[in-house]
Amino acid sequence: MKRRDFLASTAMIGGTALLGPLPLRAQDAPKSGGTLIWGHSETTQNLDIHQTGTASTGRVLQNIHESIVTVDADLNVIPNLAESFEMSEDGLTYTFRLRRDVTFHDGSDMTAADVKYSFERAADPATGATNFEVFNAVDTIETPDDHTVIVRLSQVNAPFLARLAENGAGAVMPEGSGDIQGETPIGAGPFRFVRREFGNEVELARFDAYFDGPAHLEGVLAREITEPTVRLTGLRTGELHMINDIPLDRVAEIEGDANLQVVSWFPLNWDFVNFNHDYEPFRDPRVREAFDLMIDKEMLMQGALWGQGEITAAPSFPTHASHNDDISPRPQDLARAQELLQEAGYGPGELKVVFKVTTNYPYHVDSAQIMLEWFRAAGVDMTIEQLTWSDWLSQVWVDKDFQMTMMNFFTLWEPDFLYYSMWHSTGGFNYRHIADDALDALLEKARVTTDREERMGIYKEVQAYVQDNTLDVILWFRNGTIGAQQSVRGLDTIVHPNGSELNFHKVWLDA
Numbered sequence: 481m482k483r484r485d486f487l488a489s490t491a492m493i494g495g496t497a498l499l500g501p502l503p504l505r506a507q508d509a510p511k512s513g514g515t516l517i518w519g520h521s522e523t524t525q526n527l528d529i530h531q532t533g534t535a536s537t538g539r540v541l542q543n544i545h546e547s548i549v550t551v552d553a554d555l556n557v558i559p560n561l562a563e564s565f566e567m568s569e570d571g572l573t574y575t576f577r578l579r580r581d582v583t584f585h586d587g588s589d590m591t592a593a594d595v596k597y598s599f600e601r602a603a604d605p606a607t608g609a610t611n612f613e614v615f616n617a618v619d620t621i622e623t624p625d626d627h628t629v630i631v632r633l634s635q636v637n638a639p640f641l642a643r644l645a646e647n648g649a650g651a652v653m654p655e656g657s658g659d660i661q662g663e664t665p666i667g668a669g670p671f672r673f674v675r676r677e678f679g680n681e682v683e684l685a686r687f688d689a690y691f692d693g694p695a696h697l698e699g700v701l702a703r704e705i706t707e708p709t710v711r712l713t714g715l716r717t718g719e720l721h722m723i724n725d726i727p728l729d730r731v732a733e734i735e736g737d738a739n740l741q742v743v744s745w746f747p748l749n750w751d752f753v754n755f756n757h758d759y760e761p762f763r764d765p766r767v768r769e770a771f772d773l774m775i776d777k778e779m780l781m782q783g784a785l786w787g788q789g790e791i792t793a794a795p796s797f798p799t800h801a802s803h804n805d806d807i808s809p810r811p812q813d814l815a816r817a818q819e820l821l822q823e824a825g826y827g828p829g830e831l832k833v834v835f836k837v838t839t840n841y842p843y844h845v846d847s848a849q850i851m852l853e854w855f856r857a858a859g860v861d862m863t864i865e866q867l868t869w870s871d872w873l874s875q876v877w878v879d880k881d882f883q884m885t886m887m888n889f890f891t892l893w894e895p896d897f898l899y900y901s902m903w904h905s906t907g908g909f910n911y912r913h914i915a916d917d918a919l920d921a922l923l924e925k926a927r928v929t930t931d932r933e934e935r936m937g938i939y940k941e942v943q944a945y946v947q948d949n950t951l952d953v954i955l956w957f958r959n960g961t962i963g964a965q966q967s968v969r970g971l972d973t974i975v976h977p978n979g980s981e982l983n984f985h986k987v988w989l990d991a
Contacts, residue, residue, distance in 0.1 A: 748960030
């Protein structure tokens with residue numbers, strides 16, 4: 481169903497990231513200099529890379545920090561701050577040989593003590609790291625010399641290396657710097673932190689001592705502009721060099737503008753509807769399934785995303801071996817949804833639910849308003865409460881004070897990171913009070929399963945379990961877009977292989 485047909489019908493019921501084509505142009509030698517002004521679609525939060533859980537902040541921190549290992553374009557783990565690594569045959573010992581040319585932004589040289597400090601800080605419950613469970617099996621961390629780190633595990637953790645490559649778990653910071661990272665992050669990346677005006681902008685400057693060579697740009701100024709139309713206007717007037725997240729209804733228009741260029745890729749993120757499993761009605765799987773059956777996923781995607789995505793029931797990267805191709809979204813069935821609610825003891829109008837949605841993602845607001853009509857048609861007394869990003873994070877993410885909500889997640893290509901963090905009872909991203917012994921057992925089994933094919937099979941079981949029990953409602957993968965002036969070059973290097981983070985190291989300005 482196309483957007484125009486969708487609007488007509490609803491009026492009656494009131495991993496690998498795949499880059500799109502880039503403009504063909506002469507391959508001039510990169511020029512050095514200039515500050516790129518970026519219209520960032522979201523507001524950065526806590527700048528401590530261990531503690532932050534938002535992709536918006538991660539896009540900035542990706543340029544400030546480096547991790548001990550990273551991934552290549554095919555999501556294979558490769559050395560980074562470590563020049564090499566090796567794993568013992570029993571899978572219990574990891575040895576990292578560190579580069580000797582890494583300097584932090586405070587001028588100190590990286591040593592094994594910094595790695596030990598960073599790992600132990602992330603593992604310490606007092607830190608509040610979102611990836612603390614990466615280190616659950618770590619027994620000891622040894623530093624026999626300044627450039628060798630030996631991590632010994634108490635039990636096999638098959639995804640350990642891959643987890644170090646994602647979302648800050650393997651980020652290395654100067655020893656003792658943890659207390660200041662939240663406001664003035666210090667790393668070893670291509671840009672150093674200069675300043676932030678909260679809710680307004682973040683300024684980065686080129687770090688000339690970067691081990692992989694200095695960036696072409698003198699700096700990056702990230703202006704936080706959450707309103708899509710304002711962001712696009714800034715690009716059109718030349719106030720901004722580039723923006724991420726072109727307004728979904730304007731992508732084709734920008735693609736046809738000879739003065740601008742568009743980078744698009746699939747997927748940027750995946751979205752889902754969440755239930756608070758501590759809220760009495762949602763403890764009943766029949767109620768959760770009923771809500772799933774109320775939603776026409778394809779119609780919702782056309783209406784809220786303008787077709788800029790693809791519906792899915794499995795959140796694993798579409799090209800990753802863990803993706804379960806055998807499950808598909810439940811079709812809308814309002815009659816069956818009403819039957820399930822009746823079975824659970826809720827007659828028409830008797831189930832009252834508040835749906836909290838953040839204005840940080842305008843298409844989430846659109847989605848909530850569309851779903852509201854379906855929910856009401858099925859007999860649910862639903863109201864929508866719109867929250868700022870900070871309020872959503874405080875109420876939903878931290879305090880878990882909600883009944884229903886909607887969120888998207890990025891950079892979750894690694895299946896242990898995705899499924900353990902999101903659905904294990906102790907997972908760092910489990911803000912929905914999900915606690916399921918059978919699911920926990922599957923996720924823990926995957927961690928100690930060294931045969932890759934068998935482990936991927938377990939994750940496929942997990943996806944089927946999440947859907948069969950309607951723990952959440954997975955909706956779609958959303959496309960990613962960047963709009964830029966023609967003077968911005970090197971955009972084919974900017975999108976991280978995980979499809980979410982942006983790296984400005986090799987971007988440059990032609991004017």
